[in-house]
Amino acid sequence: MAEADIQLMAHLMRRAGFGATYEELERRAAVGYEETVEQLLHPENEQDLTMDVMQRYMHGWRDMNSIMANQAYWTYRMVNSSRQLEEKLCLFWHGIFCVGDSKCMAANQILVQLNNFRKDGLGNFENLLLGLSRDPAMLYYLDNQLSHKEAVNENWGRELLELFSMGVGMDGQANYSEDDVKACAEAFTGWTIGNAIPRYPYGRYDNSFLYNQYDHSEDNKTFLGEQGNFNGDDVVKIIAKQPSTARFISRHLYNFFVADEPQVPAWQTTPPRDPEAIELLEKTYFESGYEIRSMLRVLFNSDFFKNARFAKVKSPTEVVINTLRLRGDFTIPKPKIYDPAMEIRYMGQDLLNPPTVEGWHTGKEWIDSGTLVERVNYTAGEMGDINSPGIRSIINRVAEQGSSISAEQLLDGCLEMLGGYSLTDDTRALLLENAGKNGDISTGSDEFAEQVGETLQLIVSTQEYQFT
Amino acid sequence: MTSTNQDPVLVVLQLSGGNDILNTVIPYNDPLYVDNRPNVRIPTDQVIPINDDLGFNPNMAPLKPLWDQGNMAIVQGVGYPNPNRSHFRSMDIWHTCEPDKIAEEGWLGRAIRDLDPNKENVLTGVNFGRGLPRALAAPGVPVASVGSLETYGVLTSIEQEEKRSEALNIFSRMYSPTMGQGPVFDYLSQNGMDALTGADILATAPGKYSSSVEYGASSTSQYMRNIAQVHCAGLGTRILYTTAPYNSFDTHATQMTAHANLITDVSTMVSDFYADLKEHNASENVLLLVFTEFGRRVHDNGSGTDHGSGGAAFLFGDKVKGGLYGEYPSLEADKLLDGDLHFNNDFRGLYATILEDWFGLDAQPIVNGNFEKMDFIAK
Numbered sequence: 016m017a018e019a020d021i022q023l024m025a026h027l028m029r030r031a032g033f034g035a036t037y038e039e040l041e042r043r044a045a046v047g048y049e050e051t052v053e054q055l056l057h058p059e060n061e062q063d064l065t066m067d068v069m070q071r072y073m074h075g076w077r078d079m080n081s082i083m084a085n086q087a088y089w090t091y092r093m094v095n096s097s098r099q100l101e102e103k104l105c106l107f108w109h110g111i112f113c114v115g116d117s118k119c120m121a122a123n124q125i126l127v128q129l130n131n132f133r134k135d136g137l138g139n140f141e142n143l144l145l146g147l148s149r150d151p152a153m154l155y156y157l158d159n160q161l162s163h164k165e166a167v168n169e170n171w172g173r174e175l176l177e178l179f180s181m182g183v184g185m186d187g188q189a190n191y192s193e194d195d196v197k198a199c200a201e202a203f204t205g206w207t208i209g210n211a212i213p214r215y216p217y218g219r220y221d222n223s224f225l226y227n228q229y230d231h232s233e234d235n236k237t238f239l240g241e242q243g244n245f246n247g248d249d250v251v252k253i254i255a256k257q258p259s260t261a262r263f264i265s266r267h268l269y270n271f272f273v274a275d276e277p278q279v280p281a282w283q284t285t286p287p288r289d290p291e292a293i294e295l296l297e298k299t300y301f302e303s304g305y306e307i308r309s310m311l312r313v314l315f316n317s318d319f320f321k322n323a324r325f326a327k328v329k330s331p332t333e334v335v336i337n338t339l340r341l342r343g344d345f346t347i348p349k350p351k352i353y354d355p356a357m358e359i360r361y362m363g364q365d366l367l368n369p370p371t372v373e374g375w376h377t378g379k380e381w382i383d384s385g386t387l388v389e390r391v392n393y394t395a396g397e398m399g400d401i402n403s404p405g406i407r408s409i410i411n412r413v414a415e416q417g418s419s420i421s422a423e424q425l426l427d428g429c430l431e432m433l434g435g436y437s438l439t440d441d442t443r444a445l446l447l448e449n450a451g452k453n454g455d456i457s458t459g460s461d462e463f464a465e466q467v468g469e470t471l472q473l474i475v476s477t478q479e480y481q482f483t
Numbered sequence: 484m485t486s487t488n489q490d491p492v493l494v495v496l497q498l499s500g501g502n503d504i505l506n507t508v509i510p511y512n513d514p515l516y517v518d519n520r521p522n523v524r525i526p527t528d529q530v531i532p533i534n535d536d537l538g539f540n541p542n543m544a545p546l547k548p549l550w551d552q553g554n555m556a557i558v559q560g561v562g563y564p565n566p567n568r569s570h571f572r573s574m575d576i577w578h579t580c581e582p583d584k585i586a587e588e589g590w591l592g593r594a595i596r597d598l599d600p601n602k603e604n605v606l607t608g609v610n611f612g613r614g615l616p617r618a619l620a621a622p623g624v625p626v627a628s629v630g631s632l633e634t635y636g637v638l639t640s641i642e643q644e645e646k647r648s649e650a651l652n653i654f655s656r657m658y659s660p661t662m663g664q665g666p667v668f669d670y671l672s673q674n675g676m677d678a679l680t681g682a683d684i685l686a687t688a689p690g691k692y693s694s695s696v697e698y699g700a701s702s703t704s705q706y707m708r709n710i711a712q713v714h715c716a717g718l719g720t721r722i723l724y725t726t727a728p729y730n731s732f733d734t735h736a737t738q739m740t741a742h743a744n745l746i747t748d749v750s751t752m753v754s755d756f757y758a759d760l761k762e763h764n765a766s767e768n769v770l771l772l773v774f775t776e777f778g779r780r781v782h783d784n785g786s787g788t789d790h791g792s793g794g795a796a797f798l799f800g801d802k803v804k805g806g807l808y809g810e811y812p813s814l815e816a817d818k819l820l821d822g823d824l825h826f827n828n829d830f831r832g833l834y835a836t837i838l839e840d841w842f843g844l845d846a847q848p849i850v851n852g853n854f855e856k857m858d859f860i861a862k
Contacts, residue, residue: 117571275667328667361614361628368571370587370617379667384605384677385615385628388637391654396640441661445653469650472641476654478664478671 020044022435026324029483031055032099034337037432052315058098072348080123082116086356093336094345107271108132114156116368124152140305141255149224151208160207164232172200180254182263184283190259198238203247205231265296274326275378292319325482331362338397343405361389394475401468410467414458422451429470494771495724500732502775504795511538515814523738523783542746545754553805556798556859560812562826566792573776578618580850592621593849604719605681611706611725627681632709636682688716696759703727704752711759738787771799793826802861829854
């Protein structure tokens with residue numbers, strides 16, 4: 016199989032999922048690129064990761080109703096779900112449609128939301144937005160249960176426009192006015208949270224959406240130039256057909272899956288990095304009837320995607336989950352189930368608890384001197400563990416090159432096994448110098464495994480490896 | 484700005500989970516205290532009186548000398564309007580000074596930026612414990628987060644010493660600034676070098692330190708020892724922070740035993756820390772702030788107490804004007820706020836006092852407004 020195909024597959028799996036072992040890349044490359052894209056876009060055809068394994072190893076974890084247990088569940092799922100794009104997209108929507116554990120009625124309510132992202136995240140955007148508008152975790156996070164006919168709270172109405180669908184502006188123009196915010200908020204009065212079934216004696220039930228017609232403003236409203244006695248679903252319908260919504264979602268998809276864009280607040284004035292790519296995605300948005308799956312199909316099959324290798328800084332979640340997938344030994348929820356999420360948090364991303372409703376700042380803002388130390392120490396520690404099955408398999412594959420190999424073969428073999436990383440000349444020279452410090456490398460020797468482990472540790476410590 | 488050993492230094496000890504103020508600084512002569520705490524109450528004869536109305540929890544005995552010497556201030560009734568009883572949200576509010584919206588920048592992150600605007604010292608702020616509390620977070624402000632001072636550094640996961648030093652050598656050459664790799668690469672280089680520099684400097688601290696003070700075994704006590712080590716090493720660090728373990732003060736149940744242990748631990752570590760600084764003649768420029776995100780419910784729940792509002796904060800130091808600040812909130816039923824002590828002192832006034840009267844910074848942009856300062860720092 017051509018190495019170029021495997022490297023391209025490595026790129027796809029890092030972006031559309033959380034990376035894959037070399038063996039998985041070979042299997043998928045044999046299936047073909049476009050076919051793999053289709054498989055990823057149809058998670059419903061893959062076996063879902065069942066909850067009973069969690070329940071068996073961590074009995075009662077859901078009753079803990081805590082952010083720690085939920086983070087543990089999610090990270091376990093990211094590592095092990097064969098529906099890789101489903102989990103990646105769940106992370107994508109979680110970073111945009113932010114709710115946080117710091118402000119929620121119960122930690123598990125966010126799990127309900129994530130399940131909606133899994134269910135609807137690839138489908139029609141209008142439907143997704145409507146589901147979000149009825150999501151108790153979101154209603155509570157943005158105070159919509161406090162928004163009344165006679166006393167409108169604009170928090171949800173504003174963020175829906177600013178952060179979840181249209182964005183403040185594009186091409187130097189504002190996308191909506193303050194009056195539109197007011198009308199939007201008014202349309203959502205009466206969209207609230209129902210009383211939960213009492214907690215005792217059976218434990219906590221999830222909350223549900225409640226539409227209180229008596230608390231809904233029946234006034235005539237003007238929203239984005241249209242007039243009517245609008246309710247929330249009318250507003251969502253109007254939002255979904257705006258060119259600014261197509262632009263906003265396209266840029267988000269591009270920023271998450273293709274290449275780092277400037278931070279979202281800059282989008283009103285800063286044009287897209289690749290205007291043609293955005294235009295293509297916008298066109299697909301409308302032609303497909305707002306379908307995210309169609310947009311992603313176009314995106315993953317495009318040249319702009321295929322050529323964007325290492326154009327993004329890895330998020331902490333990507334760093335940790337990718338590492339665990341490569342190690343190949345986090346297959347059951349073991350006692351250390353809490354550790355991955357803790358590591359991700361130390362690196363600056365507290366899953367299920369984004370810093371603000373704006374979500375995490377991405378790209379190079381993931382890195383500061385403290386989080387860089389966490390990244391490098393974590394990945395070097397995990398990837399240098401020559402006893403883990405994934406690293407063991409890398410060692411064996413590199414050894415297949417011959418009984419005696421050169422420093423280049425050792426280094427290039429490792430880079431290839433990690434998914435086709437390339438190094439700058441300066442870094443490469445340093446790593447080659449180190450790989451060749453003891454002369455010829457005998458793959459049958461006792462030290463060989465450690466030599467591979469050491470090379471992997473240095474590779475994951477490089478600046479280059481911080482990109483995806 | 485050049486830092487010397489004499490620049491003012493702030494140490495923050497965060498008590499996570501909501502410390503029960505009523506059983507810390509106890510209104511032992513108030514019959515309402517007895518009425519409200521049928522189960523979770525310190526018996527009057529065990530209280531260490533500090534005046535006719537208030538007394539310390541008996542486990543605070545190690546702090547009594549500091550109180551008697553006038554080096555301990557108690558800020559009573561501290562909180563903020565419309566108290567939030569979620570730990571995380573309330574702690575966020577204390578960290579960001581933003582009760583009404585969710586904010587990103589921490590007050591101490593901003594203070595570090597103002598103390599060292601040109602980033603001359605990568606160790607101006609140091610956190611002990613892994614993961615940065617939001618109080619210390621601000622874009623572009625480097626803050627080291629030290630999980631273990633003894634082993635802190637880059638590539639510590641490489642166990643064998645010789646291999647690690649080889650790898651570190653390569654790391655420093657890899658991250659040396661190079662031309663033409665683009666702005667993100669340059670940015671990574673800068674942070675890699677900052678991390679190495681910070682780790683190298685911090686690594687010198689334990690070696691420079693010896694002390695007759697033996698700290699307790701708890702992780703927080705050890706972090707307080709680390710703070711003393713870094714301070715005594717004279718690295719120009721101005722803000723040092725640590726946190727009592729994850730929500731340990733959240734005593735909903737079996738509070739009497741749990742809280743006694745916690746208060747013993749905190750009192751001992753603060754007293755040890757102060758003695759340690761004295762031994763090293765390094766106490767004069769240190770202010771220690773101990774705070775919690777809220778107090779607990781006035782009425783007990785049988786074995787513990789639930790989330791409340793108005794709490795108390797403590798300040799220690801040579802330059803602290805000892806005594807009580809603010810008023811002890813009334814326990815009378817009609818003065819309570821949904822069963823909780825009512826705050827009468829905005830925490831942002833406490834911060835403003837530290838920022839302006841201790842650090843000489845402009846507090847308004849850091850705490851997002853103007854709040855009445857308190858007079859606990861000797862001029």
